[in-house]
Amino acid sequence: MSRKQNEGGKPRKAAQAKQFTVNEPSELLAFLLIHLASMGRNSVKSVLARGQVSVDKRVQTKYNFPLEVGQTVSINTEKAVEAPPLMGLTILHEDDAIIVVQKDAGLLSIASSKDEQEVTAYRQLMAHVRTFDPKNRIFVVHRLDRDTSGVMMFAKTEKVQQSLQNNWQEAVKERSYVALVEGKVRKPEGTIQSWLKESSTLKMYSSSHPNDGQHAVTHYKLIQASDSFSLLEVHLETGRKNQIRVHMEDIGHPITGDKKYGARLKPIGRLGLHARVLAFEHPHTGKLLRFDTGIPKLFLNPFKNAAPAPQAGQAPKKQR
Incomplete structure (x- = not known):
């Protein structure tokens, strides 16, 4: 089903968006707080976290994303579908290239052939990035044993994955x-x-x-x-x-x-x-x-x- 159609098959109206041009360098959250002054700070943060803000047509969720003069910031006023909740996993950092997470003990990093139906860090993060674009993917850079907790990293493109793995020691x-x-x-x-x-x-x-x-x-x-x-x-x-x-x-x-x-x-x-x-x-x-x-x-x-x-x-x- 097309993303522009509702469940009844009728075309859905394109989401309305407010657009603003950047006139001076700023961080994204500070820019939004000025231009969405009628909304509270927490509401503005929620809009940003849900992927409703784009800079030059690319979704951005980082509060401190640097804006440059001449860029266009678009705010989608139609509430986006929220990413599914993560189980045993906390995102520490995310950008266009990588996702850094903290994994709990007991959660598999990625499924083996015998664990194909099990919830894993890989599956959850794949669902997370595809909330914003069905074409998005993630790629395994390194793994932690199921019963080991802690910080690990995934790549968002195969090129980044290969770069990190080939130059891991450096x-x-x-x-x-x-x-x-x-x-x-x-x-x-x-x-x-x-x-x-x-x-x-x-x-x-x-x-x-x-x-x-x-x-x-x-x-x-x-x-x-x-x-x-x-x-x-x-x-x-x-x-x-x-x-x-x-x-x-x-x-x-x-x-x-x-x-x-x-x-x-x-x-x-x-x-x-x-x-x-x-x-x-x-x-x-x-x-x-x-x-x-x-x-x-x-x-x-x-x-x-x-x-x-x-x-x-x-x-x-x-x-x-």
Whole structure:
């Protein structure tokens, strides 16, 4: 059915639009607040968020989108169809090239052949971008495991996807995780290196032979520790499948809740791994973008009622 027809098949009147010419540089929200003075600030924000504002015939939703002299801003007065609500997913940033999101633990990044009917981050974001234009698409740049939460990025064009994937090591300036692991990690920081391979049961492992598999390098720093658990800041030098999970098992401190890689305890009811920071150069502008989603409060719960583990060379305090 044509978008200009209603359900009864009769032509629908074209949506009325107010048009304004930009006479001096401004940010989009500030411009709209001046020209839609009869509307409240929240109402103007809603109009913008629903995709009812176009600049030179291209929909814009960013409050701080820069306007240049001579551009035409159009406001569609017919309420647009709102994007479907997102489940287990929060959009942190969106522009013409990329979408950056925070994913909850339990949500698949993208479906495999056996999960074709399952709700995924990919499916939800595809529906989101197609609300504004049925031709829009998104493309996977990298993934997070189902039970890992945190920040990840999708591309809006295949060209941007290829650019980011082909130049991943150069484009990504920072990629760090927080990991809640079993036991007290004694070294305040360290580096783990190995060659990763995948078994016939699809489990990754570190090969005992050099140059046998994909080289993987993981750096960690200790944030907090008790006798039972440690909280680590983890930086990836390489991004291999299940890399952090394998390397934590290798040093005898598996990630909590990660039964597949040796964990015995599940103190927070989920995998203790969160993709905290992603910083990268924007594929179009070259500007550095950095997203820090913090440490989930859940990861601090195991330390609330536990005495801090004594530092190296320090005797434990005697109980009175």
